[in-house]
Amino acid sequence: xxxxxxxxxxDEEFLIQEKVNELKRKVDNPDLNVELIDSESISLEDIINAxxxxxxxxxxxxxxIKNLDLKQKTWxxxxxxxxxxxxxxxxxxxxxxxxxxxxxxKAVDKIGDVYEFRAFADWEQDQxxxxxxxxxxxxxxxxxxSAAAQLQEICGNNLRKLDxxxxxxxxxxxERKSIKSEDVLILASPGEKxxxxxxxxxxxxxxxxxxxxxxxLYNNKVDFFQLIGLLATNYRTMLQIKTFPKTxxxxxxxxxxxxxxxxxxxxxxxxxxxxxxxxxxxxxELLLQADLALKSGHSQLAxxxxxxxxxxxxxxxxxxxKHAR
Numbered sequence: 001x002x003x004x005x006x007x008x009x010x011d012e013e014f015l016i017q018e019k020v021n022e023l024k025r026k027v028d029n030p031d032l033n034v035e036l037i038d039s040e041s042i043s044l045e046d047i048i049n050a051x052x053x054x055x056x057x058x059x060x061x062x063x064x065i066k067n068l069d070l071k072q073k074t075w076x077x078x079x080x081x082x083x084x085x086x087x088x089x090x091x092x093x094x095x096x097x098x099x100x101x102x103x104x105x106k107a108v109d110k111i112g113d114v115y116e117f118r119a120f121a122d123w124e125q126d127q128x129x130x131x132x133x134x135x136x137x138x139x140x141x142x143x144x145x146s147a148a149a150q151l152q153e154i155c156g157n158n159l160r161k162l163d164x165x166x167x168x169x170x171x172x173x174x175e176r177k178s179i180k181s182e183d184v185l186i187l188a189s190p191g192e193k194x195x196x197x198x199x200x201x202x203x204x205x206x207x208x209x210x211x212x213x214x215x216x217l218y219n220n221k222v223d224f225f226q227l228i229g230l231l232a233t234n235y236r237t238m239l240q241i242k243t244f245p246k247t248x249x250x251x252x253x254x255x256x257x258x259x260x261x262x263x264x265x266x267x268x269x270x271x272x273x274x275x276x277x278x279x280x281x282x283x284x285e286l287l288l289q290a291d292l293a294l295k296s297g298h299s300q301l302a303x304x305x306x307x308x309x310x311x312x313x314x315x316x317x318x319x320x321x322k323h324a325r
Contacts, residue, residue: 004085005112007105009070009095012119014159019115020092023062033061040067044077051078054086061086066094075104082111120157122229123236126261128152132162136179139170143179149263150184154195156226194220195227199234203271207312214308224300225291231311232287237265238272239280286310 008016027033033055037047047065055061068075085091099105108114120128129148136143143151143166151169155161169183194216201209217227240258251266258265275283290307294300 004090005082005093005108006091007093007095007108007112007114008117009098009115010117010119012117012159014163015117016094019117020064020094023090023092026060027062028059029056030062032056033059034064035061036064036066038066039069044074048078048081051081051089051091052084052086053089055088059088061089062092063089064092064094066096068093068095069097070095070102070105071097071099073102076102079104079107082107120159122157122233123259124157125149125152125233125264126255126259128157128159128162129261129263131159132166135163135166136170139166140177141170141173141179142177144181145261146263147179147181147184149261150181152261153230153264154184154188156230158226195230199231202231202308202311203274205274205312207309210308210312211305214304218301218304224294224304227304228287228291228294232284234268234271235275235280235283235287237268238275239277239284241265241269241272242277242280283311 008019010016024030024034035050037050039047050063050065053061053063082091093108105114120131129145129152132148132151133143133145136148151162151165155165165184165187169179169187172187173179173183194213198210198213198217201207201213237258237260241254244254244257250262251269252262254260254269255262255265272280286307290303293303
């Protein structure tokens with residue numbers, strides 16, 4: 001390990017855990033030389049002692065300190081210890097919250113390395129698809145791009161869920177090296193498949209089919225905010241497609257311009273024909289209103305069923321829910 005001092009922070013905990021696991025695998029005798037400390041359940045004095053403890057058996061020691069609130073000035077007391085870490089000890093500070101103006105942050109940034117692990121945004125499907133393919137390669141599997149796109153559409157950008165699904169599919173295909181779209185769909189749960197059914201029903205503005213698909217998702221305890229994000233990405237992409245000329249522009253060109261995947265753009269191109277630009281803007285506004293209503297404590301079921309009704313209605317005929325609570 002090159003640097004003795006590392007600071008990890010960001011809203012994508014799965015990536016942080018992956019990096020921590022990678023560093024743990026490099027330590028000899030991990031049972032003896034890897035120590036995990038929860039900063040919320042230990043005194044500052046004990047943390048200072050841990051920073052100064054030398055490795056056993058003359059090997060390398062990895063000390064992981066989790067749940068640091070770097071908005072508190074308390075951690076400034078550790079700065080002198082950071083400059084004189086025990087030889088052979090590598091320290092990872094895993095911050096739960098961050099203040100880049102703090103003396104502690106600046107000290108770690110000067111002495112060691114700071115890494116931000118940012119969650120993928122809703123519109124960064126292409127990066128997520130590339131991540132899926134990369135994870136497949138680490139498992140000695142070739143995940144076809146269409147299969148990766150299908151998986152991203154099912155799971156969204158939740159890397160922990162994606163990792164779980166990838167491992168499930170890898171087990172299913174056995175010795176076979178390639179993973180195809182059919183493999184993804186075969187293993188998708190009824191609730192996950194209903195995401196596609198719901199999306200297609202909304203494209204056709206078929207309220208009955210949309211409500212039926214939503215009921216399955218609701219019974220499978222769907223994440224409402226993730227579902228809103230997925231629908232918003234669909235409508236936003238269709239709206240972006242509307243800004244391009246109708247002829248002589250490929251899905252690949254559009255995908256590169258908007259930072260999406262050609263597979264997803266091609267699907268949205270087919271759907272976009274059924275909407276006007278103003279209708280897509282209205283739908284995005286409806287999704288924003290539903291998101292705010294859910295965050296304000298309104299009934300999830302009533303809010304979402306009203307949303308679906310409005311998404312299937314003609315323009316300018318949207319309903320208002322006066323009894324959402």
